[in-house]
Amino acid sequence: MIQKALQYLVGLGEAKEHTIHGDTYSDKELYRVDKLLRMAAPIEMNILTSLVDYIKAHIDTMAEKMIIQVVSPEEVRLFSQLNEKRCRETIVKVEALIPSFRYEHFIDHESFCISVQAKFMDDPATDKALLLKFAGTVEQGSVAEYGDDGVTQKATVRQGIASKTDAVVPNPVKLRPYRTFTEVVQPASDFIFRMKEDRGITCALFEADGGAWKNAAMKNIKEYLEFELEGYQDQFIVIS
Known part of the structure; x- marks a missing residue:
């Protein structure tokens, strides 16, 4: 208890820098404090048509370059460019509603x-x-x-x-x-x-x-989005 109390009191002091053999050190552990990143919560959708309609409606301001990633046969995401903090904003998340079937189970x-x-x-x-x-x-x-x-x-x-x-x-x-x-x-x-x-x-x-159907499905999704967003390809890049 006494040791923890002393460590707490030491931690209350102002951090000081020390130069040893040309290297700079701090006598306290430091944590980086960033300004609050104002990231929007992603819009959740279930069909690709909704994503296409959202983009074409110009409801929200988009960056000059946006990324549409086909994550899997069941998921597509719309990302922003990297910001000054090297972070991306997820604008839209589309998850397909797939009927369940128990493969490999009798x-x-x-x-x-x-x-x-x-x-x-x-x-x-x-x-x-x-x-x-x-x-x-x-x-x-x-x-x-x-x-x-x-x-x-x-x-x-x-x-x-x-x-x-x-x-x-x-x-x-x-x-x-x-x-x-x-x-x-x-x-x-x-x-x-x-x-x-x-x-x-x-x-x-x-x-x-061997899971080859997943590659085929993702290819089909990419081709569908590229076709539906014809004329927007300079701003929206579709990857899979």
Whole structure:
């Protein structure tokens, strides 16, 4: 307690400089005090159209050069130039509203089918219809035989007392889920589909493109913004 009290009293004194061997030292710890930086709180948006409308409306004063950064497939930010303190002001933050889907987790059969129908785009060039046909055919206790050779999956499904039919789905399957802003094209990518019967039928999708879809989505966002802001490219630089 006495030591802390003495340290406190010493700290109350005025800081003094000392020159030793040509170097300048202070006998007290110093803290830099900056004037209050008047930074605006970023405007939060959810769609790219709002950002474009905000820029074109000229509501706020902008610097001669502004930066629009595509941070991720789900986030875009509008920054100012560096100020005299080498700081940037975040003017706008756009976060996409993406429907959630539990990749790499086995979920019950019915929830899986509903999620694929609602959260993946209908595209004849993808395997969505084939996947739903396969997953929708199988019910608990109806699988007579099930095969998986790592490339295709086949379930022999009972249709009646005697008749059976085969449902086959290739792997990987190409799908186009909603994973980025709705204003841009949703990237298609490969997924590994797996199904198992353990206390009920469960299904799962595993991403199989190494995350390449993220680069494609960010490229689509950049191209969309550059197109919509044509004529503003001297002031607003889009990077990703």
